[in-house]
Amino acid sequence: MSHAHDAFSGEAKAIINDAGAMTLELNLAAVTAEVFSQDIVNKNNQLSPENLSNIKSHLVAKAHRFFRVTVNGQPITASQVDIKIVSEVDAVIFTLDYPESVLGTLGFRSDYIAQTNPEYQLTLSVFDNQHTQLGLFIHNFSHRYDELLIDGKSRQANNDGVFSRFFSLGIEHILIGFDHLIFLLALLLVCRNWQAAALIITCFTLAHSVTLALAALQIVALPSVWVELLIALTIIYVGLENLYFKHRPRHRWLLTCSFGLIHGLGFANVLMDIGLGTSGAPIFIPLMAFNLGVEIGQLSLAIVVLPLLWYLRKWQHFEKTVLPLISIFIVLLGVVWAYERLI
Incomplete structure (x- = not known):
């Protein structure tokens, strides 16, 4: 070591x-x-x-x-x-x-x-x-x-043990990673069907998988303090974009891919902290298991949140009043996190 x-x-x-x-x-x-x-x-x-x-x-x-x-x-x-x-x-x-x-x-x-x-x-x-x-x-x-x-x-x-350990860690991290959840919620607010939601979740997963792998292989590295600040800024941007385009932005998948790369570095910091690749240990199984756990966690959120959002859209005031308020709340959360991570 x-x-x-x-x-x-x-x-x-x-x-x-x-x-x-x-x-x-x-x-x-x-x-x-x-x-x-x-x-x-x-x-x-x-x-x-x-x-x-x-x-x-x-x-x-x-x-x-x-x-x-x-x-x-x-x-x-x-x-x-x-x-x-x-x-x-x-x-x-x-x-x-x-x-x-x-x-x-x-x-x-x-x-x-x-x-x-x-x-x-x-x-x-x-x-x-x-x-x-x-x-x-x-x-x-x-x-x-x-x-x-x-x-x-x-x-x-003992790949079964390693796989299960990192799979459960992936689920745990996405479910307790409040900033990642808020970012995903901001993305899903504009989805009006399962196809759009699946595209966003898949783009997010593929993007963060790329930077997660690059960081694990020590090809890409950023100080965690900057990564956490950038994650907060992505939350602010998505919230503002929702407001500016009245929750009907175009090419949301492209934005998701771009910002997913940043969130992947955040996931990488978690795995580096617990010793991924310690002493040259293999990283393929842990990476695959962690990513799958994150994906399951994201799908769990989507399955709960999206039907609720689609049901509430039937209420005439929801899209004009409630959705903007949710996006404003998301922006404010991002600002608070950015401020905390700057000081």
Whole structure:
């Protein structure tokens, strides 16, 4: 791992060799690792390469309790712990060696997360020594345990687990991503049939898929603060366009494609934060699953909102009064978000 995460996230990588022995590497931001040296009494507890010899035994004892690793329900213990402090990137890397075979049902419980910030998130990737990704897990305060079957004869990736994890993440992100939902609502306000809605949703999906893939491949990159600001500006623009063209804009699909590229960068930042492609892991399955989850989330919104909008259009005052008010509200939300993201 070449970089440290912020105080709210970390990365762990487990590599299992042909004999079944495992090396588990945990990469923490220095500010997170400092939590585990604060209870050192009568000794300098500074996390620095120069001071590592003074605090190493204390940190090693802590590291043995970071993870509860089990094989077929039985706990196994690391035989050796190595610690490296990388000042250049404010990272502390713990490497734990497990010489016992982990073939069977391998379980990971991230006990150390309980000592960190409630918003903390860990991305745990499991590989064999041919670099096939066997599993990918996301641990946080409410979900700290996962297991997978390690078969010494099989080198097939655990794609079902990876797919389901990123599929559910895609659904979750679109449903809790209020700015993406408001943008989609602004687009759908002008749709008068399912064909128009399907075209808009498909264009949005294809566009954000392009930039999501490019960002995941590290071909395109923008600072998240600028991406979030641009997303707010797209919301303002669509709301204003609805008002200016009296909710009958032309070529809405083209606008959707253009702005969908920006929203794709927003989705990419989410996946980068949880370690998509960590340590060179494959990205095709996670990307496909995440996009499918987003698409399902968007369709769910459309299925609920569009019939309601079409029913309300029968009311003579709805199009002249209510729709403009909704668009004004959307514009104001975009302005508030843009202001918050500028300061």
